[in-house]
Amino acid sequence: MNAVAVAALLQVVISLGVTVFQIAIASGAPWGEYTMGGQNTGVLPRSLRIGAAVSAVIMLAQAGHYLAQAGVLTPLLSPDWNTVVNWAWFAFTLVGLIMNSISRSKKERNLWVPVLLVSTVCTLLVALN
Known part of the structure; x- marks a missing residue:
């Protein structure tokens, strides 16, 4: 397996982890300090929980895209659109x-900066391929 496929699969794992987090937030998990600026402690207000649900759908789409980049799924896009x-x-x-x-929010920074740093490197590696 080449480095691009590994990066794509790592991005899938990250995307699915974020999806689970967003579904938990949307379902009322009391983790407001870890997301959306960290200004809400505990359960997010309804409007932000709806935003978390939308984010979960976006992250699932991202996971599907990177599964195709890794060769696990058939790409739905033309090569130009894929790029x-x-x-x-x-x-x-x-x-x-x-x-x-x-x-x-220190809690948000501590949680998401490392995750997004790895995610940014992975997506860059795939994009450069």
């Missing part, structure tokens, strides 16, 4: 890394 989406996912993770790096 565009690879770079879009890289930009998405880079923005997430920046936003979580400047979060006022």
